[in-house]
Each structure stands twice: as C-alpha cells, then as structure tokens.
Amino acid sequence: MSAGREGYILEGIRRLGSVALFLARLLIQCVPALGRPRLVVYQIYNAGARSLIIIMLSGLFVGMVLGLQGYDLLQRFGSEEALGTAAALGLLRELAPVITALLFAGRAGTALTSEIGLMRATDQLTAMEIMAVDPLRYVAAPRFLGGVIAMPLLTAIFSVIGLYGAQLVGVQLMGVDRGVFWSQTQSSVDLHDVTEGMVKSLVFGLACSLIAVYEGYNAAPTAAGVGLATTRTVVASSVMTLLLDYVLTAEFL
C-alpha cells in the first residue's frame, strides 16, 4: 500500500518536472515564434474567435442569473440598487475569468490537445523534426501564445456581455432604476477590480494553454492515447483553474 502511494507521489513529481522542463523549452521557442506573427495570429483566431459564441452565450446567461439571484438577495435587505455593483464585481473579479477558463479548457484546450496529439500519432511532428524544423517552435509555441493572448480578451468580452445580461434582468425585468444601476456600478468598480480579473485570466490562460499543448505533445500516438490526453486536458485545466483562483484571490484581497 505504502509502496503504491510512494510510486504515485514519485510519478506526480516526475510529471511536474516534465511539465516544468517542457514550459522552459516552450518559452525559449516563443521568442522565434513571435517573429512569425501570422502563425500566432491564426492561433489567436483559432482559440479565441472560434470560442466567441460559447463565451458570449455563457456570459449572457451567467449575467442574467446573477441579475435574478442578486436582485432576490438584495431586495430582502431593501438594497436592490446595489445590484449593479454586485454583478460587476462578481463578474470582473471572479465569474468571468473562472468560467471563461473552464469554457476555454473545454472548447479550445481539447481542440489543441487532440490536434497536436493527432499530429504526433500521424508522424507529422516526427516529420518536422526530420526536416530540421523544431515542432515546439512551429506547432507548440504559436498555439501556446495564441491561447495566452486569447484568454484575457475572451474574459473581457465575457464581463461586458455578463454585465449587460445582469442589467437586462435587473433593470428591464425587475425594475431596478437604470440610472442607479449604472451609476452604482461606475462608482464602486475601480481599476484594481479590473486588474484582478485580467491578471487572473492571464494566469489561467498560461496554465490552460500549457496543459493543452503539453498533453497533446506528449500524447501516446494511438487513438486511445489522444482520447486520454484530451480528457486529461479538461480535468487538469479545470482543477488547476480553480486552485489558482483561490491562490490569486487570497493574494489580491
């Protein structure tokens, strides 16, 4: 039993080291990858623009729920005019970065992992190595950078749409005064809150993109291997996002 647990811990440490080494090699390759903006821009489009619909829809619904729940809660204390503040702070600081990261892991992360994993399984990465092209530079680095850049942008869009959704329910449906809603929001949100959300989303972007690219790059070159790697991307990204969220929140408060 203890031997099994030891093996488990050792395997965990080995994986951590392997991810760290991979990150170091990846970051070195990011410099030349930035010299080919076309590849990076395409990956921002791939990870970012193609996730827009799901991000906007989710943002709208999350905002609407926030409006409804927030209104119900606040009107018990007779302070429904604080709805704008509650929604804006909740979205900017917590909900937008976290939910965007979770959606990103499910939408873009899995796509990255399975794409790179399939390239591995069909010898495309090996072929690049034989053609003296480092696949880390050509395949992994642009995708990593694309994810890192796309995440804060998606988070910002999520916040805006979410706030609009909260306003839609709170003001149009529940009858909170529009002027009060926006002026409360304006006066209570400061740059610090926006920074917190953006820093979080940048960190989540780094973590989720790294996990997606790493799992794809190291997937076993079989159908089952790519499937397993894709699953691992979602699980690891989600857990990592929530864990990092706690750490960052504690840091910012």
Next chain:
Amino acid sequence: MTSPQTAQPAVTASAADAVVAVRDVHYAVGGHEIFSGLDVEVRRGRITAIMGPSGAGKTTLLRLITAQITPDRGQVSVFGCDLATLGTREIYALRKRLGMLFQNGALLTDMDVFENVAFPVREHSDLPEALIRKLVLTKLQAVGLRGAAGLTPAELSGGMARRVALARAIVMDPELLIYDEPFVGLDPISLGVILRLIKQMNQALGITSVIVSHDVQELASIADDSYLLSGGRIAASGTPQQLRSSDSPAVRQFMTGSSDGPVPFHYPAPDYATQLLGTDEP
C-alpha cells in the same frame, strides 16, 4: 556514454564511401533487446534495402540513423559524423542534408499539397516567392502531381500522399533519402509508380537511398545492396540475388515466405495438450 572520437583505421578505407555506418550497435527498450551488435553500411549513390520480418527493428534502425534515438552501445555515423558527438544544433544541420519518406506520408494536415512541399524551403531559406513556386512545381511534376498542388492532404489517396511526401523529401535536394516501408498498402499501379520513382531519384539525382521494407520481390528489383535483419543483428547481406541463393534457413524462410522455420509460427506458449486438458486456470 563512450566517446569514440579517435578515427578507426580499420574502417577508413570504406568510410569515405559510406554515407551511413552503423557499427556494433546495441539497443534495448524496457529490458527487451532489439539490437545486439548490429553492423550496417550504406554506400554512396546506391540503393540499400533493409529487410526483415515485422518487429525485427527496421523502423528502430531508421530512428537511430536519423538521430531520434541514441544507441545504448556502438556507433552510428551519418555523412562521416558520429551522431553521439553532435549537439541538437548540429543534428538539425545534418538533417537538412537528408530526406525521409514516412509510411503514411506524414503530410501536414493544416496546409495544402503545394504548401506541404514548400514547407522545408520556407523554413530553411529566404528564397523569393516566385522561385519557391517554380521549385515546388518542378518537384511536384517529378512525382506527377503538379495538377494536385491545390488539394488538401485529406483529398489524396494513399499512393498520392506518398508521392507528395516524396516531393517534399526531395525539395531540399538531399544527399540521402530514407524510405520507411514505402510499399505498404499500395495498389499495383501506385506500387509500380513508387518503385519507378525511387529508382529514378537514385539514378537521375544520384541520391543515396535506404529502403526499409519487408516486400522482398519489390526490393529485389531495385536494390543494389540488401541486409536481412533478424534477432537483433544482420542475418545476411549482399545483393538480392545472393540473399535468394543463401542456404541459411533464416534467410530462406524470409525470402520464400514459409510460415514455419527459425521464426516459429507459434508464439511461445505452454504445452497445448496440458493447457487444454488441464485445470481451468487462465
């Protein structure tokens, strides 16, 4: 790791002629020995066939030659450089001088045929677009697929994909071309085309070729030298004709395709009767 930096006088006579020299290579994966004292030499300007049954380590040998893996013991030299002494940068420089055709083509799926062939050129040179276009079209013409330049890899048949991959492998004018199982899964017409192309690349462009395959008939028609891999070492070598007239049972079994011989039909198993009639233990 050993560092055999001193030149070995015994082999220098033929070394000038050898593009690839594999000497006394030992290689094991997870305790399972794949090579135990392997010696292979590929001579300049010739087509060298490496044959052997499935699982004999043919693809592993290619991975050794292309420096994807390093041997546990022994020496692999390509273009006269001992691969063990080279750093990553030098290995990449060396790889620019060789081309490799993968079993399934390994074309990059996110670009079309033209871009696939242009890929190594774009990565390794600053040639103007017009010149790249001419270069790529010439290579595609050589494999008969100039008309397919706009297709995506998904639209190609297996044989066409392999021809595009061949065009990509020769676009940088390599000195050494490595073919991994080039005949697997091809219809007779595509097979004939590939055979003719391999011969043509060798004769017209003077490219040294290494072919790894188990298709004895096809190889015999084009190979200048052949090696038969078996049990982790070279079981026989020589021209295909010499191999065919060999009286070694291992060589005979492989060349004639008999199901039983030194390579047994049955995977090692406990006694048949005992297992069938014995207890119901799995």
